[in-house]
Amino acid sequence: MRTIQADERPSAAASDRHIARPAGPSAAALSVEALRQVYGTQVALDGVSWQAEPGQAVCLLGHSGCGKTTLLRLVAGIEAPTAGRVLLDGEELSGPQRQVAPERRGIGLVFQDYALFPHLSVLANVMFGLRGGSPATRRAVALAALDRVGMQRHADGFPHTLSGGEQQRVALARALAPQPRVLLMDEPFSNLDRRLRDQVRDDTMDLLREAGTTTVIVTHDPEEALRIADRIVLLRQGRVEQTGAPEALYRHPASLFAARFFCDLNEIPGVCRAGQVETPLGRHAAPGLADGTAVRVCLRPQDIRLTAGAAAATGRLVDRVFLGEAEQLRVAVDGLAMPLRLRRPAAADLPPPGTAVGLAIAGDRVLVYPDAAAAPSPFPR
Structure with missing residues (x-):
């Protein structure tokens, strides 16, 4: 029998499960400290704190409007927070002292609609995010990224010729090609039908675990979060309701919500x-x-x-x-x-x-x- 008090919150140490998979060579620890975001009179985030260890998959989970996507935009650097900090391996990316530009953060982002350029080939889409090196080098890196997600044979095709699952793979290849230290994914599987979604999701997470990439995934689906996350951050109206390992949140929920x-x-x-x-x-x-x-x-x-x-x-x-x-x-x-x-x-x-x-x-x-x-x-x- 378990009684939960309204203000009870399990500690991170007690809640987190051991992460067996190794972190990739470029994976980083991501920390969010007391983030607050206000738009006029609307408080979108109110003192949100959590962290992702190197190589860990963290799910930001909650209903629409709870602040999940706002959090992702702050971590990516698309917006600056009203207060609080975002740190990568202890280095401040957003905060009172500085605001690092998105392209200088070493953070990849996969959008919900994939955001592929329709006028560019699959290969050109993946090459788009690469900077430095010769065209031949960028082409080789992009082809390797496509091969990694099983899409190299579509390199000369265009996004409109691909299925939803194939577009998702191309978007993933484009995000991984620059070898980001952290990968952010905003509802990456929600546009796929259920059977395809399960397969693409499993393949994607297998790839990210093999690479040891630190990953933050936004989702509103509790089953999806339980299935793929090493750690879940459950949000409610701009605040953290509970955070910990999936099994801890399921078996020992800290509130009726x-x-x-x-x-x-x-x-x-x-x-x-x-x-x-x-x-x-x-x-x-x-x-x-x-x-x-x-x-x-x-x-x-x-x-x-x-x-x-x-x-x-x-x-x-x-x-x-x-x-x-x-x-x-x-x-x-x-x-x-x-x-x-x-x-x-x-x-x-x-x-x-x-x-x-x-x-x-x-x-x-x-x-x-x-x-x-x-x-x-x-x-x-």
């Missing part, structure tokens, strides 16, 4: 009495909360199961939705305003709707939050 972001929850309102909350599913520990505190007891659908043995509660099966390898069940329980949602591997032995069923709960995965920490759920009801 964070818990809701990663999973559609069953939420049961209650009141803390003597360190416990009484619910129709039994009592749950709520240490550290004062008597009378309104709370939310939260259970993930996969942490509730049907049982023929000892049960925490009994209910009535409402319906079943077949999802292929999995299925979603709804079970009505006396005392709860809404049916509980359960998720389990698809089975053929499910009793018909209306059948009485027993429910077992993974007690160590129950989350309890003060109700004052509640935010509107990102999932439609």
Whole structure:
């Protein structure tokens, strides 16, 4: 059983997992310190701090308008911050003392729409970002970058002849050709259909891990962040809600907002009495909360199961939705305003709707939050 206080934030040391992959020879540590960005009366970022170690993949995660892209633009040098600093290996790139131009930062950027020049060939697009050296040298570097992403055979073609996945690979080659110390990617896979997106995303991350490139990726998709990140920075209205390794954020969300972001929850309102909350599913520990505190007891659908043995509660099966390898069940329980949602591997032995069923709960995965920490759920009801 775990109770989360509204202001609890796990330390970076406790949250981060060990990064096994080596950093590339040019990979750098990126630090963002107390960044603040104000546009007129609108505060886009308010004291945001996080860091990426050399060779690490960091995901900036959050809803639209939370400040993700603004952060990326500040790191890239496209904008100067109102306050705070951006540092690369301890060198200040943005801050009170200096503002280094984007082209002098050693930072690559892949835009959401790839931003390929339609009038230039694939090879010329990749060569565009290269500076110095002879034309023959730049051509050789660009061809090597295209070969690295499997696109050398398209070197003489033009962007309009390529699929979305192929354009993404060319944009990646263009960003990697100058050997940036850090690579920034703004929703790089969102324009691809789901099946292609999974393949291109896996191939891209394999390449970046092999190269040991420090990478910062903006995404609004929690599943994508869990899948590709070494570290997640979850943003909410211009502030860091929680940061740490993907498993830490999923298993130990620091707030109801964070818990809701990663999973559609069953939420049961209650009141803390003597360190416990009484619910129709039994009592749950709520240490550290004062008597009378309104709370939310939260259970993930996969942490509730049907049982023929000892049960925490009994209910009535409402319906079943077949999802292929999995299925979603709804079970009505006396005392709860809404049916509980359960998720389990698809089975053929499910009793018909209306059948009485027993429910077992993974007690160590129950989350309890003060109700004052509640935010509107990102999932439609």
